[in-house]
Structure formats: structure tokens, C-alpha cells
Amino acid sequence: MTSTTLPMLETYPQPINLDRRKLAATIDALIACSEACTACADACLSEGMVAELTKCIRTNMDCADICGTTARVLSRHTGYDANITRTLLEACIMACKSCGDECASHAGMHEHCRICAEACRSCEQACQDLLATIA
Amino acid sequence: MTSTTLPMLETYPQPINLDRRKLAATIDALIACSEACTACADACLSEGMVAELTKCIRTNMDCADICGTTARVLSRHTGYDANITRTLLEACIMACKSCGDECASHAGMHEHCRICAEACRSCEQACQDLLATIA
Amino acid sequence: MTSTTLPMLETYPQPINLDRRKLAATIDALIACSEACTACADACLSEGMVAELTKCIRTNMDCADICGTTARVLSRHTGYDANITRTLLEACIMACKSCGDECASHAGMHEHCRICAEACRSCEQACQDLLATIA
Amino acid sequence: MTSTTLPMLETYPQPINLDRRKLAATIDALIACSEACTACADACLSEGMVAELTKCIRTNMDCADICGTTARVLSRHTGYDANITRTLLEACIMACKSCGDECASHAGMHEHCRICAEACRSCEQACQDLLATIA
Numbered sequence: 001m002t003s004t005t006l007p008m009l010e011t012y013p014q015p016i017n018l019d020r021r022k023l024a025a026t027i028d029a030l031i032a033c034s035e036a037c038t039a040c041a042d043a044c045l046s047e048g049m050v051a052e053l054t055k056c057i058r059t060n061m062d063c064a065d066i067c068g069t070t071a072r073v074l075s076r077h078t079g080y081d082a083n084i085t086r087t088l089l090e091a092c093i094m095a096c097k098s099c100g101d102e103c104a105s106h107a108g109m110h111e112h113c114r115i116c117a118e119a120c121r122s123c124e125q126a127c128q129d130l131l132a133t134i135a
Numbered sequence: 136m137t138s139t140t141l142p143m144l145e146t147y148p149q150p151i152n153l154d155r156r157k158l159a160a161t162i163d164a165l166i167a168c169s170e171a172c173t174a175c176a177d178a179c180l181s182e183g184m185v186a187e188l189t190k191c192i193r194t195n196m197d198c199a200d201i202c203g204t205t206a207r208v209l210s211r212h213t214g215y216d217a218n219i220t221r222t223l224l225e226a227c228i229m230a231c232k233s234c235g236d237e238c239a240s241h242a243g244m245h246e247h248c249r250i251c252a253e254a255c256r257s258c259e260q261a262c263q264d265l266l267a268t269i270a
Numbered sequence: 271m272t273s274t275t276l277p278m279l280e281t282y283p284q285p286i287n288l289d290r291r292k293l294a295a296t297i298d299a300l301i302a303c304s305e306a307c308t309a310c311a312d313a314c315l316s317e318g319m320v321a322e323l324t325k326c327i328r329t330n331m332d333c334a335d336i337c338g339t340t341a342r343v344l345s346r347h348t349g350y351d352a353n354i355t356r357t358l359l360e361a362c363i364m365a366c367k368s369c370g371d372e373c374a375s376h377a378g379m380h381e382h383c384r385i386c387a388e389a390c391r392s393c394e395q396a397c398q399d400l401l402a403t404i405a
Numbered sequence: 406m407t408s409t410t411l412p413m414l415e416t417y418p419q420p421i422n423l424d425r426r427k428l429a430a431t432i433d434a435l436i437a438c439s440e441a442c443t444a445c446a447d448a449c450l451s452e453g454m455v456a457e458l459t460k461c462i463r464t465n466m467d468c469a470d471i472c473g474t475t476a477r478v479l480s481r482h483t484g485y486d487a488n489i490t491r492t493l494l495e496a497c498i499m500a501c502k503s504c505g506d507e508c509a510s511h512a513g514m515h516e517h518c519r520i521c522a523e524a525c526r527s528c529e530q531a532c533q534d535l536l537a538t539i540a
Contacts, residue, residue, distance in 0.1 A: 003437065004437055004440070004441050004520055004524055005440055005444070007520055008440070008441055008444040008445070008448070008517060008520055008521070009444065011448060011515070011516040011517040011520065012444075012447070012448050012451065012517070013448060013451050013452055014451045027440070031436055031440060032408065032409055035409070035410055035413070035432070035436060035476070035480065036409050036413055038476075038477050038480045038481070039410070039413040039414065039417070039480045040413070041331075042328065042417070042480060042481040042482060042483050043413070043416060043417050043418060045324045045327060045328060045483045046324065046417065046418050046419045046482065046483045047418055048321075050320055050321050050324060051318075051320050051321055054213050054214060054315045054316065054320060055213065055214030056214075057213075057315060058211050058213040058214040058312065058315060059214060059216065059219075061207075061211065061311075061331075062207075062208050062211065062216075062219055064477075065204045065207050065208065066204055066208070066219075066223065068204075068473065069200045069201055069203075069204040071440065071443075072196075072197075072200050072443050072469075073197050073200065073201070075440065075443045075444045075447060076193050076196065076197065076443070076447040077447060077451065078189050078190065078192075078193040078447050078450045078451045079189060079190030079191075079193040079194060079237075081194065081197075081233050083229050083233065084194075084197055084201075084226070084229055084230050084233055087222075087225050087226035087229045088201065088226040088229075088230075090222050090225070090226065091219070091222035091223040091225065091226045094218050094219055094222045094223075095219050095223075098216050098218065098219055102214075110416070111416040112413060112416040112417070115409055115412055115413055115416065116413070119409055138302065139302055139305070139306050139385055139389055140305055140309070142385055143305070143306055143309040143310070143313070143382060143385055143386070144309065146313060146380070146381040146382040146385065147309075147312070147313050147316065147382070148313060148316050148317055148382075149316045162305070166301055166305060167273065167274055170274070170275055170278070170297070170301060170341065170345065171274050171278055173341075173342050173345045173346070174275075174278040174279065174282075174345045175278070176466075177282070177345060177346040177347060177348050177463065178278070178281060178282050178283060180348045180459045180462060180463060181282065181283050181284045181347065181348045181459065182283055183456075185455055185456050185459060186453075186455050186456055189450045189451065189455060192450060193447065193450060196446075196466075199342075203338065206305070206308075207308050207334075210305065210308045210309045210312060211308070211312040212312060212316065213312050213315045213316045245281070246281040247278060247281040247282070247283075250274055250277055250278055250281065251278070254274055324483050324484060325483065325484025326484075327483075328481050328483040328484040329484060329486065329489075331477075331481065332477075332478050332481065332486075332489055335474045335477050335478065336474055336478070336489075336493065338474075339470045339471055339473075339474040342466075342467075342470050343467050343470065343471070346463050346466065346467065348459050348460065348462075348463040349459060349460030349461075349463040349464060349507075351464065351467075351503050353499050353503065354464075354467055354471075354496070354499055354500050354503055357492075357495050357496035357499045358471065358496040358499075358500075360492050360495070360496065361489070361492035361493040361495065361496045364488050364489050364492045364493075365489050365493075368486050368488065368489055372484075
């Protein structure tokens with residue numbers, strides 16, 4: 001899979017207030033995390049021990065929704081509003097941290113939780129890196 | 136339209152950490168704001184002066200996405216995580232404030248912006264009220 | 271909760287190819303169904319017998335996503351494309367039917383499934399009514 | 406960007422009714438198309454000739470929403486329902502076709518429309534390929 005996120009960003013016809021390369025890396029991390037969380041929620045739902053994974057499923061669903069929305073907001077540059085981007089990144093970092101912690105606690109038992117925890121950690125880090133560049 | 140948000144909340148089989156009535160009011164305000172913003176973006180797109188409404192359209196799209204995601208997160212109670220709820224409400228309040236301000240500035244000229252600005256203000260207030268009850 | 275769906279539709283500045291009243295009723299039914307399904311998935315997740323409700327949770331999640339997207343598409347009128355509206359309504363009717371059937375089968379035991387099944391039936395009917403008017 | 410879609414699918418603990426490799430390719434195409442459409446809508450919004458691109462923006466928004474929802478539904482396997490998958494793929498194919506046609510008509514003038522049209526074509530084809538395998 002070759003991402004078209006950066007090529008699309010490079011065609012945006014006006015200046016962008018954030019570094020395009022860093023922005024593309026963050027959007028790609030958000031999309032990958034959202035997808036991993038959606039898949040992990042469903043995999044947990046099909047485990048025999050689902051009753052012990054309900055908090056994991058719920059956090060996965062929140063993280064999938066929040067990362068998906070953050071990717072969309074970061075993909076828009078028209079009428080940029082730093083306040084929305086900053087507070088949304090903060091919420092997203094929190095969701096990735098919570099979901100990463102929860103999945104990591106099941107990583108030894110469920111491979112989907114191990115992969116998902118890694119996607120959450122990468123996404124959290126990418127959001128932190130981008131947030132650090134916002135005035 | 137009779138909302139089933141509160142009746143659904145009343146059937147949740149475990150304790151909920153937030154006031155169910157306040158929670159339902161906030162979810163309903165978020166849903167109404169998300170819908171108004173989606174419709175306002177499209178109405179702006181069909182105005183003859185669309186070139187002057189591009190910031191409004193973009194903020195509408197962000198606000199629609201963020202309110203929709205916040206409504207979903209607030210509709211889940213399993214494995215509640217106050218940190219996610221709090222930071223997401225803060226991002227949502229910011230989006231509603233920005234979109235409310237932007238739409239209000241066109242309210243005299245476009246009735247859809249006037250109605251949408253009101254939906255944003257109501258939603259911002261409902262989120263503030265709920266946030267104040269979160270430890 | 272007073273819906274602003276119809277008032278917003280009435281401010282759309284161009285002709286709309288569908289009946290505005292029927293359109294607003296369908297959008298409101300879709301929004302209510304999407305919210306009920308999100309809440310029902312979470313309520314099922316907190317039932318002691320969650321292991322027997324995994325199909326219900328999954329169908330709820332699909333129906334919530336599909337109804338949410340259909341509400342957004344129906345809220346846009348600029349550059350109307352009947353083919354997209356028609357096929358999406360067909361998919362949505364299928365999702366509402368499946369979810370309504372699944373929830374109805376648990377309605378005697380779980381009040382959230384009973385309310386959710388009703389929301390699915392109402393939404394399915396509203397989508398059918400609107401679809402019948404599309405050439 | 407290395408996709409974790411296939412690795413996640415390989416950890417799903419139960420049988421899957423569709424070919425996992427084909428499924429992963431389709432999900433990745435849907436995610437890439439959804440992201441391209443979100444970015445293309447915003448790039449169009451910042452073009453000086455935005456008034457001539459309103460149909461393109463609207464179709465981009467529909468296609469982004471429908472592809473995003475289709476990716477989520479295809480990422481769930483618990484309690485699989487072929488009827489939902491089939492009808493949703495049909496709606497998604499229609500959205501990709503419409504959006505691909507619309508963007509292709511501006512591809513000579515706007516590079517973002519050219520890249521987006523390609524993403525729509527690839528996604529349409531992937532959905533067709535997957536649909537052909539569903540009984």
C-alpha cells in the first residue's frame with residue numbers, strides 16, 4: 001500500500017501552516033491506528049474470553065472514532081484554526097495512550113492487541129511530534 | 136422527533152459516572168449540532184457567494200465530525216475513562232465556539248448560518264455544563 | 271429535543287429533488303437509529319451475558335455507521351446524484367432490517383434491544399418511503 | 406507507511422468468510438480513497454475557481470463518508486451478514502464511480518483531482534473484485 005497522503009498534501013493550492021511531511025506522517029499514523037482499533041474491537045468480540053475484554057473493546061471504539069476524526073481535521077487546511085487542531089490533538093493523544101495501555105495489558109495473550117498497542121503508541125508519538133510544532 | 140437518547144441511557148445495565156439526564160441533553164445537542172453543521176456546509180456550497188464562505192464550510196465540516204464523534208463517545212459507558220471524555224469535550228467546545236463565531240458572522244445574510252450558529256452555541260453550553268460535573 | 275433538520279432544509283438556497291418534509295423525517299429517523307445502535311452496542315457490552323450478544327453488538331456497530339453516513343449524504347443537495355442516494359438507501363434498509371431482526375430477538379430480555387429494534391424498524395420504513403419517491 | 410490491515414486480519418481468532426488477502430487489499434483501497442477524497446474536497450475549496458468545483462466537493466464528501474464506513478464494516482467479521490456487505494459494496498462502487506468521473510473531468514487542471522480520481526478507480530475495482538467473491 002503506497003500512501004497518497006503526502007502527494008495529496010503537496011497539491012494543496014495554498015500555504016499550509018504546518019510542515020507537510022510531518023503532517024502526512026501524522027495523518028497516516030492516525031488512519032492506521034483507527035483501522036487497527038476497529039479490527040481489534042471486532043477480534044476481541046470473537047475471543048472466547050470476550051467478557052474480560054469489554055473495556056478493551058470500548059476503548060478501541062473510542063480510539064477508532066477519535067483518530068478517524070482527527071485524520072479528517074488534519075487533512076483540511078482551508079481556514080485553518082490552530083485552537084481546534086491543538087485541542088483535538090490533545091484528546092487524540094489521550095485516547096491513544098488509554099487504548100495503547102489497555103491493549104498492551106492483553107498483548108501477551110492476544111496478538112491483535114499487541115499489534116494494536118503498537119499502532120496506538122506510534123500514533124500517540126506522531127500526534128505529540130506534530131503538537132510540539134503548533135504555536 | 137422524540138429522542139430515544141434518555142430512554143436508551145435508562146436501560147444501561149450498570150452504574151454511569153455522569154448524570155443521565157445531563158448526559159442525554161448533551162448527546163442530543165451534539166447530534167443536532169453535527170446535523171446542522173453538515174447541512175450548513177452544503178447550503179454554503181450552493182450559495183452564489185461560495186468563494187466568501189470557504190472558511191465557514193471548512194469549520195462546519197470539522198464541527199460536524201467532532202460533534203458526531205463526541206456524541207458516540209458519550210454514548211458509551213463500559214470501561215469509562217474520564218481523561219478521554221474530558222479532553223474530547225474540551226476539543227468539542229473549541230470546535231463549537233469557532234463554528235458558532237464563524238456562522239454568526241454570516242447570520243444576517245444566510246438563515247442556515249443563523250440556525251447553525253444557534254445549534255453550535257447550545258451545544259457548546261451543554262458540553263460546558265457536562266464538563267463542569269467531571270472530576 | 272426540537273429537531274432543526276427541517277428548518278435547515280428549508281433554508282437550502284437551491285431546488286431539492288426530493289420532498290423536503292419526507293427528507294427531514296428520514297434524516298431524523300437515521301440519526302435516531304444511529305444513536306440507538308451506538309448505545310445498544312455499549313449496553314450489550316455491559317450485560318453479564320455479553321458472550322451471547324456478540325452478533326448483536328457487531329450488527330449494531332454496522333447499523334450505527336451506515337445510518338450515520340446515510341444521514342450525511344441525505345443532508346447534502348449540491349450536485350445531487352440519484353444513483354448514490356438510491357444504492358446507499360438500499361444498503362441502509364438492509365442494515366436496519368438485519369439489526370432490527372437481531373435486536374428484536376433479544377427484546378424480551380433486554381429493554382435496550384427492544385427500543386433499538388423499534389428505532390431500526392422506523393428507520394427502515396422511512397428509508398423505504400423515501401426510496402419509493404426516487405426515480 | 407506499512408499497512409497493518411493484513412497482519413490484523415491474520416490475528417482474527419475465528420474463520421472469515423472472505424479471502425483475507427483480498428479483504429485487506431480492499432480495506433486499504435477504501436481507506437486510501439476516503440483520505441484522498443477528504444483532502445480533495447478541501448483542496449477544491451481553496452482553489453480560486455471554487456464556484457465551479459462545488460459538485461466535485463460534494464461528491465468527494467459523500468465518497469469519503471461511504472468509503473470510510475465500508476472500510477469499517479469490512480473490518481468486522483463477528484456475526485457476518487453477507488446482505489449488508491453486498492449492498493454496501495454496491496453503494497460504495499457507485500460512489501467511487503461518480504466521484505472518479507467527477508474528479509477525472511478536472512484532472513487536467515487540478516493535480517489533486519487527478520490523484521483522487523485514480524484512488525477512486527482503484528477503490529472501485531477492489532470493491533468489484535471483492536463483491537464478485539460474495540455468494
